[in-house]
Amino acid sequence: xxxxxxxxxxxxxxxxxxxxxxxxxxxxxxxxxxxxxxxxxxxxxxxxxxxxxxxxxxxxxxxxxxxxxxxxxxxxxxxxxxxxxxxxxxxxxxxxxxxxxxxxxxxxxxxxxxxxxxxxxxxxxxxxxxxxxxxxxxxxxxxxxxxxxxxxxxxxxxxxxxxxxxxxxxxxxxxxxxxxxxxxxxxxxxxxxxxxxxxxxxxxxxxxxxxxxxxxxxxxxxxxxxxxxxxxxxxxxxxxxxxxxxxxxxxxxxxxxxxxxxxxxxxxxxxxxxxxxxxxxxxxxxxxxxxxxxxxxxxxxxxxxxxxxxxxxxxxxxxxxxxxxxxxxxxxxxxxxxxxxxxxxxxxxxxxxxxxxxxxxxxxxxxxxxxxxxxxxxxxxxxxxxxxxxxxxxxxxxxxxxxxxxxx
Numbered sequence: 001x002x003x004x005x006x007x008x009x010x011x012x013x014x015x016x017x018x019x020x021x022x023x024x025x026x027x028x029x030x031x032x033x034x035x036x037x038x039x040x041x042x043x044x045x046x047x048x049x050x051x052x053x054x055x056x057x058x059x060x061x062x063x064x065x066x067x068x069x070x071x072x073x074x075x076x077x078x079x080x081x082x083x084x085x086x087x088x089x090x091x092x093x094x095x096x097x098x099x100x101x102x103x104x105x106x107x108x109x110x111x112x113x114x115x116x117x118x119x120x121x122x123x124x125x126x127x128x129x130x131x132x133x134x135x136x137x138x139x140x141x142x143x144x145x146x147x148x149x150x151x152x153x154x155x156x157x158x159x160x161x162x163x164x165x166x167x168x169x170x171x172x173x174x175x176x177x178x179x180x181x182x183x184x185x186x187x188x189x190x191x192x193x194x195x196x197x198x199x200x201x202x203x204x205x206x207x208x209x210x211x212x213x214x215x216x217x218x219x220x221x222x223x224x225x226x227x228x229x230x231x232x233x234x235x236x237x238x239x240x241x242x243x244x245x246x247x248x249x250x251x252x253x254x255x256x257x258x259x260x261x262x263x264x265x266x267x268x269x270x271x272x273x274x275x276x277x278x279x280x281x282x283x284x285x286x287x288x289x290x291x292x293x294x295x296x297x298x299x300x301x302x303x304x305x306x307x308x309x310x311x312x313x314x315x316x317x318x319x320x321x322x323x324x325x326x327x328x329x330x331x332x333x334x335x336x337x338x339x340x341x342x343x344x345x346x347x348x349x350x351x352x353x354x355x356x357x358x359x360x361x362x363x364x365x366x367x368x369x370x371x372x373x374x375x376x377x378x379x380x381x382x383x384x385x386x387x388x389x390x391x392x393x394x395x396x397x398x399x400x401x402x403x404x405x406x407x408x
Contacts, residue, residue, distance in 0.1 A: 007032075008028070008029065008031075025314075028315070028327070028392055029171070029178055029387040030178050030387075031316060032176065033115075033176070033180055034179070035116030035118055035131075036116050036118075037115070037116040037183075038129060041114075041129070043208055045092050048209055049090060049093060051126065051133035051135075052080065052092055052135065053080065054123070054132075056121065056132040056133065059080065059083050059134075059136070059137055061082075061083070061137050061156060061164075062136060062138055062140070062188060063149075063153055065185050067164065067185075068163070068164055069162065069165045070161055071165075072165055073172055073174050074173070074174060074177065075177045075180065076162040077134075082152065082155070083139075085151060085155075086137065086148045086149055091112045092209070100207075101216075101229075103205050104220040105203040106144070106222065107144055107221075108144040110145055111188060111206055111210050112135055112136075112138075112209065113136040113137075113187050113211070114135055114209035115135060115180060115184060116133075118131050118132045134180065136183075138188050139152055168320065171385060171387040172387075178387075182318075182319040183319075185319040185320075186317070186319035186322050187211065190247040190248065190321070190322060191206050191210060197235060199215065199235045199238075200215065200233055200237070202232055202235065204245065212245070212246055213244070213245040214237075214245070215237045215238055216232070217232055219232055247322070251284070251323075252284050252285065252323045252324065253282060253325075254280055254282035254326070254390060255299060255310070255327070255330050255393070256328075256330075256393035256394055257305060257307060257329075257331070259332055259337060260332050260334040260337060263355060264353060264355070265394060265397060265398075266280075266303060266350060266353075267280065267350065267353055268280075268302060268347045268350040269350065270347060271348040274371060274382065275379075276373060277383070278349075278351070278383060279383060280394065281298060281302050281303060281350075283298035285326075291310075301343050301344040302343070302350070304338060304341065305336055305337060307331065307333070308336075309331050310329070310330040311330075312328050313327045313328060313329050314389065314392065315389075316389040318389075329393060329396065329401065339352070355397075355398045359398055360381070362395065364380065
């Protein structure tokens with residue numbers, strides 16, 4: 001019923017004080033990348049150049065966030081030779097200072113992300129660091145690279161057995177590659193959403209292998225060849241140490257709410273859900289709000305239910321576009337279980353379901369967010385698949401997570 005997803009990262013059998021008291025750590029889909037990000041090397045252009053040029057390097061292509069794959073479960077990677085027509089042979093040749101000095105806002109540069117090193121394979125070495133390099137490349141046809149990108153996409157698609165897997169929420173990949181895809185998708189989305197500076201409105205430049213954006217002080221756009229670059233207007237983001245923009249992560253609470261007597265779960269239904277589909281409630285944290293407060297506020301605003309004790313269960317990266325789902329379990333107060341949808345019209349319906357009803361729903365073949373419900377099963381309770389943290393929170397509750405005695 002609730003067998004763990006194969007290959008999810010689970011800490012080895014450790015006998016630490018924390019594991020004895022609180023149980024084993026819980027891992028969720030989209031976490032547990034097999035790559036060591038070595039994030040401190042993203043500014044080392046000698047490292048990036050060597051990693052990009054090495055024969056062991058693997059490149060994941062994405063077209064409008066759809067990854068290249070062998071099928072819906074397995075990603076497909078291409079070689080340096082496949083992407084050079086788009087990226088050029090040395091996309092990391094220039095240092096940050098040189099990139100800023102030669103910035104031309106009229107020229108579209110393809111985003112090439114350094115994702116990390118797979119230390120299980122040691123074909124590449126740089127100082128004391130070793131492991132095959134992994135990159136992601138945005139091959140979306142746009143701007144001045146539109147034709148180059150189209151040619152690369154068509155050439156890759158012509159190879160037998162690969163395709164760009166569409167879908168707004170890709171939840172079918174094997175767990176390790178889902179984590180790689182999540183990292184790539186979130187970073188490419190962030191770059192695409194931040195082409196302009198928040199301080200002056202001018203175009204920004206992606207540096208540090210796709211993980212930082214800056215507002216250059218000059219621009220070569222519309223400058224005759226050999227001419228001096230145009231000086232841009234003064235910008236607050238270039239003063240002091242604030243001349244940067246880093247990728248954002250939006251914290252979101254998602255909670256399994258248990259009835260006061262510990263026998264039922266509160267599930268809600270959004271009008272966008274497939275027929276019969278219910279899930280746990282969720283919402284964004286607000287400034288100056290703790291996780292526990294957000295769980296209580298969102299549950300009351302969306303469902304009218306008042307929550308007492310809240311415990312944090314686990315978390316899940318959710319790259320659609322940049323959320324961190326903080327999973328919690330809360331318990332309704334004895335006098336606060338009445339459902340009221342009149343505060344916030346976000347939910348179409350909300351109900352209390354018994355543990356047995358949730359168990360039965362878990363035994364039915366799961367359907368994804370955009371999947372059609374089989375004929376004749378429209379009235380059955382449906383819940384999100386195991387790849388969603390909502391499912392894992394429900395499973396934790398009905399399997400006795402709240403009733404387990406601490407291991408001393």
